[in-house]
Amino acid sequence: MGSDKAVRRTVAPRRPLQDRVTAAISTAFFEELAEVGYGQMSVDAIVRRAGVGKAAVYRRWPNKTAMAVALIAKAAVTEQSVPDTGTLHGDLVMLMSHLSTALRHPLASRVIPAVVAEAGRDRKLELVLRETVEAPRRARVAGILQRAVGRGELPSDCDVELALDLVAGPLYWRLMVRRRDLDAASIVRLADGLVAAIAAIRQDGSSGAS
Amino acid sequence: MGSDKAVRRTVAPRRPLQDRVTAAISTAFFEELAEVGYGQMSVDAIVRRAGVGKAAVYRRWPNKTAMAVALIAKAAVTEQSVPDTGTLHGDLVMLMSHLSTALRHPLASRVIPAVVAEAGRDRKLELVLRETVEAPRRARVAGILQRAVGRGELPSDCDVELALDLVAGPLYWRLMVRRRDLDAASIVRLADGLVAAIAAIRQDGSSGAS
DNA sequence: CGCGAACGGAACGCAACCGTTCCGTCTCGA
């Protein structure tokens, strides 16, 4: 995706685009995104904040939208190592602690909802996020659940799809939507609940109410 | 809040503002919000879509932001009756079914994330949403949980705060963030999991892992 | 070493938007 940016020279660049400038644009982009929102961002403001020339932007991307999608896609790629604490509860606590730390980044609760909102409108952005964020993260958590099944902590027919939403949903809801803090003790308690919940959601239609 | 809109006459309006026009503006506002996003909305586009004059807007609100906050606040007020099926599981299924129906509205998955993102940036909007959406909805679900405690379905020391996030989070995550469908059977299974989870999250620090 | 290209910066044309101010028409309320 990054090789045919439509502006990239096809051959013989005597002087390549400088990473320092690209990094400055990226930083300014996310600061601006957090401050004024996706739709209110202006290229002028970004280059002003980055201390670069406007041409530096259009030397890299054909237009504002392409720049936004490319920068978001690049920033979204974050591979974390899969912890293995030996228990599902421990894995979940580890996972959610890391995640909540990342989501507590000062810009996170402004940038991420802004990107999510725009992804609902921009198909290309939505696709990029599904590939670079949703898919790898879900695969990682699915691995945690599989290990738990292997250890006998979970039934083999538990609904992984639903379980993944159960893990991610409350964290996102609390930290990104409600924008309330979540302390370590609550994360442990949340993991208590999740272990019980995931074990209870079987794929067959048995309703174990009451 | 609606009485001193800063443009409202204090006395003797010979001809009041027409509800038909206000409604047309509101409809156009949300359609436009869904289509282009919060920051890209323009008053010109809204009045064009609504088929009203621009002055009709500024006769009602002092500026665009005030209009947005007022219209969102008005639309956010939705009191639903509290179902009482006799069991926690039944109440949760009923609640989530209603909620998922509302969230499946064609504009919902574009409008709601847009509003959430903007609320992270606009303190006044955030406050309005907390008062008109968060507080009443959480009170309603808390009532459901209290009834369950009264019936002995839940321990009296379960963490209601966390439980509320556990109920709302997965639904929002799945329907608004991931924008995937959620069928009735999955809602029932989700309720299975939630009943187990809520019973498992005690306020004291006991970790009931494994 | 030298040329070509990226660099910061400034300016451009064009379009869009905000909020105001006019119209002429219609309609509710005193």
Place this chain on the structure above:
DNA sequence: TCGAGACGGAACGGTTGCGTTCCGTTCGCG
């Protein structure tokens, strides 16, 4: 009934933004 005021519509000035183009300077690859 009659007048104040809301109505749809159009235009205004001032500002901002996009994407392009042009500087003079700097720097890296051949």
